[in-house]
Each structure stands twice: as C-alpha cells, then as structure tokens.
Amino acid sequence: MIFxxxxxxxDGLARAGRFxxxxxxxxTPVFMPVGTAGTVKAMTADSVxxxxxRMILGNTYHLMLRPGAERVARLGGLHRMMDWxxxxxxxxxxxxxMSLAALRALDADxxxxxxxxxxxxxxxxxxxxxxxxxxxxxxxxxxxDECTPxxxxxxxxxxxxxxSMRWAARCRSAFAPRDGYALxxxxxxxxxxxxxxxxxxxxxxxxFEGYAIGGLAVGEGxxxxxxVLDFVVPLLPADRPRYLMGVGTxxxxxxxxxxxxxxxxxxxxxxxxxxxxxxTRRGVFNLxxxxxxxxxxxxxxxxxxxxxxxHARAYLHHLFRCEEMLGPMLLTWHNIQYYQDLMRGLREAIxxxxxxxxxxxxxxxxxxxxxx
Amino acid sequence: MIFxxxxxxxDGLARAGRFxxxxxxxxTPVFMPVGTAGTVKAMTADSVxxxxxRMILGNTYHLMLRPGAERVARLGGLHRMMDWxxxxxxxxxxxxxMSLAALRALDADxxxxxxxxxxxxxxxxxxxxxxxxxxxxxxxxxxxDECTPxxxxxxxxxxxxxxSMRWAARCRSAFAPRDGYALxxxxxxxxxxxxxxxxxxxxxxxxFEGYAIGGLAVGEGxxxxxxVLDFVVPLLPADRPRYLMGVGTxxxxxxxxxxxxxxxxxxxxxxxxxxxxxxTRRGVFNLxxxxxxxxxxxxxxxxxxxxxxxHARAYLHHLFRCEEMLGPMLLTWHNIQYYQDLMRGLREAIxxxxxxxxxxxxxxxxxxxxxx
Numbered sequence: 001m002i003f004x005x006x007x008x009x010x011d012g013l014a015r016a017g018r019f020x021x022x023x024x025x026x027x028t029p030v031f032m033p034v035g036t037a038g039t040v041k042a043m044t045a046d047s048v049x050x051x052x053x054r055m056i057l058g059n060t061y062h063l064m065l066r067p068g069a070e071r072v073a074r075l076g077g078l079h080r081m082m083d084w085x086x087x088x089x090x091x092x093x094x095x096x097x098m099s100l101a102a103l104r105a106l107d108a109d110x111x112x113x114x115x116x117x118x119x120x121x122x123x124x125x126x127x128x129x130x131x132x133x134x135x136x137x138x139x140x141x142x143x144x145d146e147c148t149p150x151x152x153x154x155x156x157x158x159x160x161x162x163x164s165m166r167w168a169a170r171c172r173s174a175f176a177p178r179d180g181y182a183l184x185x186x187x188x189x190x191x192x193x194x195x196x197x198x199x200x201x202x203x204x205x206x207x208f209e210g211y212a213i214g215g216l217a218v219g220e221g222x223x224x225x226x227x228v229l230d231f232v233v234p235l236l237p238a239d240r241p242r243y244l245m246g247v248g249t250x251x252x253x254x255x256x257x258x259x260x261x262x263x264x265x266x267x268x269x270x271x272x273x274x275x276x277x278x279x280t281r282r283g284v285f286n287l288x289x290x291x292x293x294x295x296x297x298x299x300x301x302x303x304x305x306x307x308x309x310x311h312a313r314a315y316l317h318h319l320f321r322c323e324e325m326l327g328p329m330l331l332t333w334h335n336i337q338y339y340q341d342l343m344r345g346l347r348e349a350i351x352x353x354x355x356x357x358x359x360x361x362x363x364x365x366x367x368x369x370x371x372x
Numbered sequence: 373m374i375f376x377x378x379x380x381x382x383d384g385l386a387r388a389g390r391f392x393x394x395x396x397x398x399x400t401p402v403f404m405p406v407g408t409a410g411t412v413k414a415m416t417a418d419s420v421x422x423x424x425x426r427m428i429l430g431n432t433y434h435l436m437l438r439p440g441a442e443r444v445a446r447l448g449g450l451h452r453m454m455d456w457x458x459x460x461x462x463x464x465x466x467x468x469x470m471s472l473a474a475l476r477a478l479d480a481d482x483x484x485x486x487x488x489x490x491x492x493x494x495x496x497x498x499x500x501x502x503x504x505x506x507x508x509x510x511x512x513x514x515x516x517d518e519c520t521p522x523x524x525x526x527x528x529x530x531x532x533x534x535x536s537m538r539w540a541a542r543c544r545s546a547f548a549p550r551d552g553y554a555l556x557x558x559x560x561x562x563x564x565x566x567x568x569x570x571x572x573x574x575x576x577x578x579x580f581e582g583y584a585i586g587g588l589a590v591g592e593g594x595x596x597x598x599x600v601l602d603f604v605v606p607l608l609p610a611d612r613p614r615y616l617m618g619v620g621t622x623x624x625x626x627x628x629x630x631x632x633x634x635x636x637x638x639x640x641x642x643x644x645x646x647x648x649x650x651x652t653r654r655g656v657f658n659l660x661x662x663x664x665x666x667x668x669x670x671x672x673x674x675x676x677x678x679x680x681x682x683h684a685r686a687y688l689h690h691l692f693r694c695e696e697m698l699g700p701m702l703l704t705w706h707n708i709q710y711y712q713d714l715m716r717g718l719r720e721a722i723x724x725x726x727x728x729x730x731x732x733x734x735x736x737x738x739x740x741x742x743x744x
C-alpha cells in the first residue's frame with residue numbers, strides 16, 4: 001500500500017486512526033507543529049519530539065526562497081537537514097504566495113511573483129510545486145491550489161475552485177508515486193455548499209491519498225467554518241485522512257475533530273509562545289501580565305514540559321519582561337506540549353466513546369480559569 | 373571546611389584541582405557560562421548541563437533590577453528559579469554599575485545610580501551587595517569593588533584600589549559564613565605592580581575563600597593582561613582558587629591557565645553564538661559567510677553537541693540568514709560545549725604534565741583553519 005490509513009475507532013463523526021508512511025506512523029487526530037523555514041521556531045528537533053509530536057509541516061514558499069529546494073535536496077532532504085526523520089507534510093506554496101509575495105500575477109498555468117525578502121522573481125505551477133516538494137522529500141505533498149480569498153462572490157469562488165481542480169489533476173500527473181509517500185488534494189469552494197460538493201466530486205474522481213479542506217480559517221469565523229465542515233466532511237472519501245489546513249485554536253480543533261477531521265496544523269502554539277501567550281488546561285494566559293510577577297505556581301500543573309515541571313510562572317514573566325530568548329523557547333515548548341496532550345486526550349476519548357463528555361470537561365476547565 | 377579546595381596536579385604554574393560547595397563539586401580550571409539575568413542566554417538549564425558545565429555566573433546588577441533580589445529569594449533563590457541546582461557565582465554589581473548604569477555617583481560608602489532600564493534610583497554598598505548576593509543564594513559571593521577604569525594614572529589606580537580594599541573588609545564583615553559558601557576578594561591596581569602587590573597583601577590579610585583578579589580584560593590587551601598575571605598570580609594564596617574575571621577568548625584562557633589561574637567567566641561564547649560566530653577546533657568562523665551556504669560538513673567534527681552531530685554548516689547558515697531563533701540556540705550550545713571541552717582538555721593535559729604541548733597543538737589547529 002502506498003500510504004496506509006487505518007481507522008480503528010469512531011465516536012459520532014469523530015475518528016481515531018493511524019497512517020503509515022515512509023517516515024513512520026502517525027496517530028490521528030494529529031496536530032502538526034509548523035516548521036516554516038526548516039525549523040519549528042524556537043524549538044530544537046529534540047524538544048519537538050519530546051512533546052510527542054510525530055509529524056510536522058514545512059512551507060514550500062519559504063523553503064523555495066531560502067535555502068532553495070535544490071539546496072535542501074543536496075543536503076539530503078528536509079528530514080536530514082533539520083534532523084526530523086519523522087513524517088513531514090509540505091504545503092504547496094500557493095497560500096503564502098497570496099499572503100506574502102509582492103506583485104503576484106495569476107494565470108491559467110500558475111503564478112508569477114516576487115519574493116517578499118529580496119524582490120527576486122519566481123514562478124510556481126502545479127508541476128513546479130510538486131517538483132519542489134519532491135526535492136524537499138516531503139512525506140505528504142499538497143496539491144497546488146488557489147486559496148480562495150474570503151469573502152468571495154459565488155462566481156469568484158467557482159472560478160477559483162475550478163482552477164484549483166484543474167491544477168489538482170496536473171499535480172496528480174506530476175507526482176511520482178513512492179511507497180509511503182502521499183499526495184493530498186484540497187477541497188475549495190468558499191462557503192458555498194454547491195461548490196464544495198463539486199470540488200469534492202472532482203477530487204474523488206482524480207483520487208488522492210488524503211483530502212484537505214482549504215479556504216477556511218481565513219476570516220470567516222468559527223461558526224461559518226463549522227457549517228462548511230458539517231456539509232463537506234461527509235462528502236470526502238471516508239477511508240482517507242481529512243486535513244483541515246491552518247486550524248486552529250484548541251476549541252476549533254475539538255469542534256473539527258467532532259465533525260470528522262483527522263489532521264491539523266497551525267502557527268498558533270508557536271506564535272503564541274513567542275508573544276507570552278500560554279495555552280493551558282485553565283485557559284489562555286498572557287504571561288506579561290503583572291499578576292504573574294510573584295506567582296510561584298507552575299504554569300499548568302497538569303503539564304509535563306520543562307517549563308511546568310521546573311519553573312514558576314514568575315520566572316517566565318521575568319524572562320519575557322527581560323526579552324530573554326529562553327521565554328519564547330520554554331513557552332513554545334509548553335504550547336506545543338499542550339497541543340500534543342490535547343490531541344492525545346481526544347484520541348483516547350474517541351477510543352473510549354466519550355468524546356462529547358471529554359470536550360465538555362476541557363471547555364469547562366478553560367472557562368473556570370486560574371486567577372491568582 | 374567552609375569551602376574546600378584541593379589541588380591534585382601541577383604543570384609549571386598551571387594547576388588542576390577541585391572545590392567542594394554546598395551545591396556540588398567543580399573541577400578546575402573551570403569556565404563558568406554567564407547567566408546574566410537568571411538565564412544563560414538562548415540555553416535551557418538542561419542544555420547548559422549537557423555541555424559539562426558545572427558552575428555558572430549570575431549578575432547582581434541585572435538581577436537586583438529585574439526581577440529583584442528579594443523576589444528571587446521568595447521564589448526559592450536563583451538556583452531554584454532558573455533550575456540550576458549546581459554552584460552559582462554572583463558578581464558584586466560594581467562592574468555593571470560602572471558600564472551600564474546612568475548618572476552614577478561614587479562616594480566613600482558606596483554608589484548611587486539610575487537603572488539603565490527605567491531610570492529608577494538604586495544604591496549599592498558593600499553591605500547591600502553582599503545582602504543581595506545572599507538573597508540570590510549565590511554559592512560564591514564576590515566582594516563589592518570598583519573596577520578601576522583603563523587607562524588610569526597610578527594615583528587614580530591607587531585611590532580606586534584602596535577604596536576597593538576598604539570595601540573588601542566591609543564585605544568580609546557583612547558576609548554570613550555558611551558551609552559550602554564562599555566570599556571571594558578581588559585584586560585591583562590596574563597595570564601597576566606595586567599597587568597589585570599591595571592589594572594582594574590587603575586581601576590576604578582580610579582572608580577570603582578565593583581570590584579574583586579584577587580590572588583586566590578592559591582594553592589593556594592580552595600582552596598587558598598576561599604581564600599583570602605573571603606578576604600578581606604568585607602573590608595570591610596558593611591554596612585558594614584564583615579567578616580571572618571576564619576572560620576571555622580560548623587563547624586568553626590557555627595563557628591564563630598556564631600562569632596559574634583556576635576560574636574564568638566570559639560572555640564571548642554566548643554572545644558569539646547569537647551573532648553567528650563559531651568557536652571550533654579549527655578556529656573562529658562567521659556562519660553568515662556565503663561560503664557556508666552549501667557546506668554539508670559538520671561545524672566541528674570533534675564536537676559532540678547537537679549542532680555538530682546532527683546538522684550541516686549549511687543549515688546553520690540558513691538559520692542565521694532567516695534570523696531563526698534556532699540559529700543562536702544551536703550555536704550558543706556549540707560554543708559553550710567548545711569552551712567546556714577546552715577546559716576539560718586543559719585539565720587532562722595538566723594532570724598528564726603535557727600542557728605546553730597540548731596548548732601548542734590547539735593553537736596550531738586554529739591557525740590551520742578549515743577552508744571549504
């Protein structure tokens with residue numbers, strides 16, 4: 001089997017499973033920390049592993065600009081370069097081209113753009129995106145698509161989705177099948193059920209090892225996002241992993257898991273870790289707040305990360321106040337640990353058939369807070 | 373014994389020994405990484421330990437301003453706050469008051485100054501400095517002195533040294549003896565042998581658990597520094613550790629060890645680690661240099677740190693080019709590892725009676741370089 005995916009438990013629409021790749025197994029639902037430019041920001045690969053994370057994400061756009069896909073290939077691929085022998089999913093580059101690059105010009109064949117770093121001109125097409133992801137040695141290659149902006153009219157969303165579906169077919173042709181490697185298609189269609197349905201049909205006809213839901217978490221809000229998931233997830237092939245790109249907060253993830261999503265990635269835990277925002281079993285805290293200056297309690301007594309087992313909140317507050325690098329280092333570690341613990345808890349709850357009660361307990365503890 | 377120091381080998385003037393503290397043993401010659409504000413910058417306490425470092429330094433000036441000495445005490449002391457149960461030496465605050473603080477006013481009793489952070493007014497006296505270091509729970513407390521500026525006239529140097537000696541006696545009186553804790557005196561006198569000799573006599577008369585050589589590495593150059601060491605080290609009590617404050621490069625350290633110095637601290641390995649300067653067995657490299665962009669070799673094949681065993685130079689170059697935090701994290705770790713390996717090599721060479729040959733071999737390898 002090219003990319004095995006085995007479901008072993010269901011609880012409502014939620015699923016617990018496992019997929020087997022050339023770089024190891026991954027339990028789902030899974031959260032993939034984001035390793036933008038070949039590093040999960042402020043973390044060593046060892047510390048990422050120590051959190052229980054088994055799969056990470058790399059960004060094609062960033063890596064094609066620096067250090068360059070062919071250079072990564074010469075260095076033995078992304079796994080070897082960054083000391084991450086486990087599975088890596090690479091995005092297609094399309095999303096960052098639209099959000100970061102200057103002077104981008106979209107045509108039927110692809111997109112030409114200027115680097116946000118040095119203004120140099122580059123081009124991405126379905127074939128080039130797949131070739132770059134191959135050079136990176138990505139375990140999971142994402143189809144090159146246009147992430148439909150939000151809001152969009154139905155006509156704009158239709159044109160964009162249809163372009164993405166044509167590109168998806170070209171990605172399928174360009175992708176070199178290898179045991180334990182996968183190509184995922186991306187469902188588009190904005191918030192329009194008819195378009196999402198047509199996209200799901202088009203992708204299933206082409207056939208992929210997994211199916212992503214794109215064009216969400218772009219400003220539509222959680223309710224609209226969940227409404228799209230309610231509609232589209234049942235239309236995706238049940239025997240393949242489903243990946244909600246760029247999502248999200250713990251609450252977003254719980255809601256999506258309960259709607260049948262298996263895979264997630266998001267910069268929230270790492271970005272928050274650099275800005276003193278802590279995700280905990282008692283909600284989100286800003287460690288810059290003066291109320292933590294003398295707080296000698298662990299950040300999250302339920303957490304096994306080095307920050308929570310060895311330091312007081314007051315120390316973390318001090319580190320952020322002094323702009324010491326160790327603040328972001330320890331808090332990013334904690335936040336990733338929290339996300340991994342969250343996912344492990346969700347997997348166990350699905351296996352035990354008690355996901356709804358587990359989710360309610362998590363949300364209750366967040367709401368209770370932990371004031372000094 | 374309050375603070376045991378045992379010499380077990382000599383090679384010329386160089387000594388290998390061990391001192392026993394309330395927080396564990398330390399082999400000398402020792403290099404103490406600098407943990408300015410309660411963190412060795414860009415390192416977790418675990419990674420500092422992993423390099424073999426057994427003793428670190430904390431800065432009284434920084435810690436009294438943020439988070440505050442009494443707050444550190446409430447958090448269980450500096451060891452507990454920063455997860456460093458091993459020995460910690462704190463400086464007296466005097467050096468940073470002179471180099472960092474605004475509007476400082478020196479009088480016979482102490483110094484009043486404004487914080488460089490928020491302009492708040494603070495005062496340090498010998499008694500207050502000792503009290504702060506006690507609150508921090510420093511294993512080794514340094515006497516509060518005036519670090520004589522360089523250059524200074526002989527008269528200026530004499531007045532400054534005599535002030536420091538009066539303060540040294542007050543520190544001795546203020547210091548609460550505790551088993552396994554120490555107070556070190558600091559020799560001053562600039563580059564004037566007669567003043568250094570009078571300072572050594574004054575300190576020995578007061579009596580300390582260790583003796584530091586201050587007022588060096590302040591712009592006088594290596595030759596002048598070594599000339600002072602040649603003169604002053606033999607005047608310090610032979611049965612006590614000798615500490616050369618704020619030194620230095622690997623070559624400085626080798627020269628000082630060969631002149632009988634036992635202890636060192638310096639920001640060079642940590643600061644260099646944040647600015648892409650790598651200390652290696654083949655000399656100093658700037659990893660931002662374009663020649664490293666495709667260099668797939670380990671930074672230093674003789675080094676066991678995570679950077680050297682798991683990543684290529686090209687990856688480190690990429691991280692610094694992208695201003696990824698992992699660049700400073702990995703390179704600081706490497707530089708501290710290099711310094712610890714250097715000290716271990718010096719200790720072994722002293723025990724084997726082959727320090728001169730060992731030093732020549734180290735210097736030869738640096739000079740040979742490692743061009744691509």
